[in-house]
Amino acid sequence: MATDIKAALGRQRIETPSWAFGNSGTRFKVFAQRGVPRDPYEKLADAAQVHRHTGVAPTVALHIPWDKVDDYAALARHACDLGIAIGAINSNVFQDDDYMLGSVTNPDPAVRRKALDHLLECVDIMDLTGSDTLKLWFSDGTNYPGQDDLRSRQDRLAEALAAVYDRLGEGQRFLLEYKLFEPAFYATDVPDWGTAYAHCLKLGPKAQVVVDTGHHAPGTNIEFIVAFLLREGMLGGFDFNSRFYADDDLMVGAADPFQLFRIMYEVIRGGGYNERTAFMLDQCHNIEPKIPGQIRSVMNVQEATAKALLVDGDALARAQSEGDVLGANAVFMDAFNTDVRPLLAELREEAGLDPDPMSAYRRSGYAEKIVAERVGGPQAGWGA
Amino acid sequence: MATDIKAALGRQRIETPSWAFGNSGTRFKVFAQRGVPRDPYEKLADAAQVHRHTGVAPTVALHIPWDKVDDYAALARHACDLGIAIGAINSNVFQDDDYMLGSVTNPDPAVRRKALDHLLECVDIMDLTGSDTLKLWFSDGTNYPGQDDLRSRQDRLAEALAAVYDRLGEGQRFLLEYKLFEPAFYATDVPDWGTAYAHCLKLGPKAQVVVDTGHHAPGTNIEFIVAFLLREGMLGGFDFNSRFYADDDLMVGAADPFQLFRIMYEVIRGGGYNERTAFMLDQCHNIEPKIPGQIRSVMNVQEATAKALLVDGDALARAQSEGDVLGANAVFMDAFNTDVRPLLAELREEAGLDPDPMSAYRRSGYAEKIVAERVGGPQAGWGA
């Protein structure tokens, strides 16, 4: 049993986002940190550190244009040299001045065309980097009732999605992200999983839904959505982070570790614990150091996964079928209440890693090194 | 213009629920009211009063078994004699002791069979009463993580829905209701529109989604869902009520009249303002008198509809296409800010009704009459 669990944990793959290594903040302030990368190459170097100490973060997601370079093939080779690889390509159609009233759902056809061209360019970059996944997040929406026509915006969205879908090559897919609100404050054009699901369903198997754990209304049962999408074959992956209020983008598992465990349980239960599901991190380290923040998130996902793997499926099924409410809940909670940190430490040692990634990173001197070396030039951030 | 609007308002049809005329309350207390009906016949009589004074509430929904009678054809004739007709049939698979852990999603196949038989019986009653709509609300869900298997419950739900679908006759349909929570407090088996939509989509055109305006997570944009479902041809109707917090089941439009207006606007915009959409009320008059409570709800829907019809579509489209945020919002708000009560009073007078339904009901003496006559015998309520 423990052997199976360790084997399963050994196969885990978690993707870090390049933008987590740059500066981020709220609308009130971005607090700059020292040693932050100044270009995509330095971001990859930082991502490689996360992988070096955890052993389960071998890919890094890019964000275009924040990670725009002249030679994407060279960037991919650079990743390879660092022992990692390029993961998903994230499009950005929310920061150009033209997108104030929307990108692919903008009432102005010229703006829509521009946005679509960017999306297609992202597929070009997939071709160049070998990435197989395009992540689509649309901040599109309206702030005021009446501002634009809700239905027409769906028509425009459908048209753009179809165009991107048609451009996808063999072995490529896109993941459509939904979000309740922010930056749109009245109506968001893809506000919930149902909307994303309905659009993807019409297009075909290369379109799937991605669940960002911070993008739901208060009280939403996220693991239900995970279970439902997996049953439909429509779960493409996750943007993991955590939140107490809105899209807080805190470290994964920091706000509600029990929820993270329940989500990972449904992933496993639903047959989604494999390479077809993209387990991506997406968070903002507003006040904590970036690299150890990512390491902590990776470890929290590992711990939740280990606990989920520990659930005694036979005992659970038996109690469930007997209608034993307390018994079934007890089986479930037994796994959650187990301290899996020793198991994970063991796993790391067997893989030749330090059993304590946080401490190993601290001792590595990397933090001091980048502070000393990365002096001058604009730091990477959401706008750069 | 005003003529068109009045014509449209004259065609409006709003369905009252039989259970709104009986006693209702919270888990803390049901406050009994005097004059409340003691059987389905008396409920129909009360529903007829709502129609008599408003002119737009010609049908009444039944709830089985609360409205169980020996002779449904006779009940239908009784309705006809009162100038109204039987509307949707509402199933109830949440009150039998066997349903503690679910009805059609119960882990026990015998309970599932029992629940399904009830649903099929409801279709029999549709045949007998001439009703064309079956409303399905499942309280099914779990209270504790691990209590039952989320995915298996979806399998069971799909199986039951398919069986009901197959039983539907020509011209019959079912509407599947979703609800975030209550009475299930961890996971509800049909918690959101996406779940209802996905199930209906697989079955065919006789299965549609019904939107209860009190069944969403805080912050959910309901009119977006309305617009989306209409675009998909999947909006079957509404259970109207209003809420400040959860499923409060207050009088329609009492908590947020602007939201009701936005919903009615999307109904009209999306081509849903016709007999294919069921505009049903579903509320609990815990503390206010039942019949005038229904009259007020009907009037509030009328007022919201009138305002929505008043939106200057050409001016709105122009401002929207120009990206004129303030201008478009202003066109929209102009309609909402208009006092449409004089228009509706006029409409009523032209239809031979009293311009003030609330006052006409008060003067009718009906309230005093039922208090005097309905003495003895158990009052109708949710459990009877």
Place this chain on the structure above:
Amino acid sequence: MATDIKAALGRQRIETPSWAFGNSGTRFKVFAQRGVPRDPYEKLADAAQVHRHTGVAPTVALHIPWDKVDDYAALARHACDLGIAIGAINSNVFQDDDYMLGSVTNPDPAVRRKALDHLLECVDIMDLTGSDTLKLWFSDGTNYPGQDDLRSRQDRLAEALAAVYDRLGEGQRFLLEYKLFEPAFYATDVPDWGTAYAHCLKLGPKAQVVVDTGHHAPGTNIEFIVAFLLREGMLGGFDFNSRFYADDDLMVGAADPFQLFRIMYEVIRGGGYNERTAFMLDQCHNIEPKIPGQIRSVMNVQEATAKALLVDGDALARAQSEGDVLGANAVFMDAFNTDVRPLLAELREEAGLDPDPMSAYRRSGYAEKIVAERVGGPQAGWGA
């Protein structure tokens, strides 16, 4: 260290509520369970079982009139014979027909007088039973804007609270409960801790605030409130339960064990881990068996407390003062991630108890015994 923690855990006192042993449910259905008590004496017997197996639940709260008896002194002696004692007295001014529009805040002075008389009678019962704590929950509020005057209702509330306060004897106090909504759906007269605090502050040291963990708006940081009230000397105690959505009244710690841990941490940090703080349970076992449901809740509180006691205060203070965000969080999480069940099992064995209370209860045969014996007569519930 472990010795101190065990000593602290050994001193813990958790109060069970008599009503948790009777039937309860939602507005949709109360599912009756077999073996449920039929009178206060049988409720005390069940509460004694919880104490017998956990060793930390020596008192039971009464609810008047649900626990009305002719001879309260005899009831108190009965408790004593069972090895437990009467805890807080809970008033009930929400179920009489007169309270439809409020009790102490009702616009009708006669109803207010009646409600106040009930509250004063509860103090009489305190005198008779030796209880030192009166718990006041007012369901008072309004369902519709305009229904009553918000400010006048505060005046009436203040008047009633002052009258009760004046009646309190030496060593007696009342705890004022707040709740966001339900059964009032527009405005609740004591909706939040601020309102309860302001009223208590004016009265004096015998009036304190009680925190029901299910009574807040979504997103509310409950441990902040706990810390704040303790700093003000105004935290009287807890009604523990858990929730995913509203006032779900699930078993304590079932929905968010991390939150329960954070709350217990602030209790300890703020000097509230002693007999002046009442740690009461308040939940509805709608679908799970009552006695083991209570045992589970008691154990969950114990586990959260053990983890909170394990927090390394020195290390935490150091990291906090250095602004080490990740370090401080890690110290905090180390305690939460520890499996404290072995420690608690040890503690129980040292106290002569079975290390596994759930299993011990199951093996005791008590459940079968009460099912066999408690036949005939109306079961206890919220209305009886």
Place this chain on the structure above:
Amino acid sequence: MATDIKAALGRQRIETPSWAFGNSGTRFKVFAQRGVPRDPYEKLADAAQVHRHTGVAPTVALHIPWDKVDDYAALARHACDLGIAIGAINSNVFQDDDYMLGSVTNPDPAVRRKALDHLLECVDIMDLTGSDTLKLWFSDGTNYPGQDDLRSRQDRLAEALAAVYDRLGEGQRFLLEYKLFEPAFYATDVPDWGTAYAHCLKLGPKAQVVVDTGHHAPGTNIEFIVAFLLREGMLGGFDFNSRFYADDDLMVGAADPFQLFRIMYEVIRGGGYNERTAFMLDQCHNIEPKIPGQIRSVMNVQEATAKALLVDGDALARAQSEGDVLGANAVFMDAFNTDVRPLLAELREEAGLDPDPMSAYRRSGYAEKIVAERVGGPQAGWGA
């Protein structure tokens, strides 16, 4: 009656915020607009336009350091020349790099000292500008459980508030703002009205609470808080804006005009409709033009006020005292459903203003003028 109402409306005073005329946005993007002010003088000029067309916005709030100038007396004279005056002074202790972990509640005493010095400097500016109100908003809080000590932060907060309080001169006061979350995502140091109230209460009459209508948890009844604070003499004023989700900072009344009406009703009912209550706007015009956005907000407040003044107090009190739920609600809704725009147009004309401020502004040519003139130099925004 109408005369009294018009007189009351004629006395209304609404304060615009200088920062609303600069650029603002979300963490994703600030969309710059043409013609935006480049310094405080230009902001005042824009604020004067709002007053010119509405007649009820004679003061403008400053924000330090965004509105830092060398000669505040000169700035005040400039305002006077424009026909307006300086209103509240808003402090800013959230944008300096030192404030990453808090300002007055920071664990580092040097940072706390720096923050306090800024607050005291703001009082100096009050002396120089003649402003009588200091608005204190603290973004202080923590993102992770354990990050800092909740209680110690309250001690530090209390200390800072006392120091500012002691510095206030005759006729000066401060208003303490509360906010549920953002930019702090775990615990905010002043998260709710209760916290602000408790701190102010200890200090004395120069400390009052300010209600920002976007700073509450979902479902919070804001008008209850308004009524409660007025009853306690602790309502200092408002930051008006509107929201569908979080602190969206949309135009006042745009999201829920009925709520705005209910708030204004409680202001009037509670004796707060006078110069002791500061009616300030605080919003972000992310996508709409700034000046007409402010005009719209001012007009929306006026309309809500007019409706609130129209409530028939005698009829309402009668229905309330009789427990006539529907009757009382109807009296309340009659006022809300009235179209007050003609009344306000009349009022404006009598005051020598254009009856339609939006159209008058459009025709004034001011928008074109500032676009033409304000070329070159950094635009004002939240960071400048």
